Amino acid sequence: MSKSRRYEILLPLKFNDGQPVPDALISQTLLELEQRFGAISWGTQIIRGRWREGGVPYENELFRVFVDVEGVPNHRELFRGYTEQLKVRFRQLEIYTVTYRLDAI
Numbered sequence: 001m002s003k004s005r006r007y008e009i010l011l012p013l014k015f016n017d018g019q020p021v022p023d024a025l026i027s028q029t030l031l032e033l034e035q036r037f038g039a040i041s042w043g044t045q046i047i048r049g050r051w052r053e054g055g056v057p058y059e060n061e062l063f064r065v066f067v068d069v070e071g072v073p074n075h076r077e078l079f080r081g082y083t084e085q086l087k088v089r090f091r092q093l094e095i096y097t098v099t100y101r102l103d104a105i
């Protein structure tokens with residue numbers, strides 16, 4: 001049985017005000033993850049969504065980043081803290097990071 005976990009982060013392509021996120025911020029984030037974990041993957045499909053906060057409608061354009069790591073507790077805490085940093089970097093009310101057990105064959 002695999003003890004690996006996949007962490008997926010939905011990174012925004014636009015700030016909450018609708019302005020495009022500079023490519024440099026995205027590149028910085030991908031490089032940080034690659035340097036920390038040795039490998040990273042991402043999809044090219046744009047994920048779109050709508051949501052409301054305090055009655056204000058928002059629209060998202062996001063892309064998914066994947067990082068596969070050993071399933072140890074400190075990785076969960078690391079990603080939790082990193083997600084908070086990304087919220088500031090990308091000026092977001094929320095950034096979703098999910099994790100699940102990875103059973104590669």
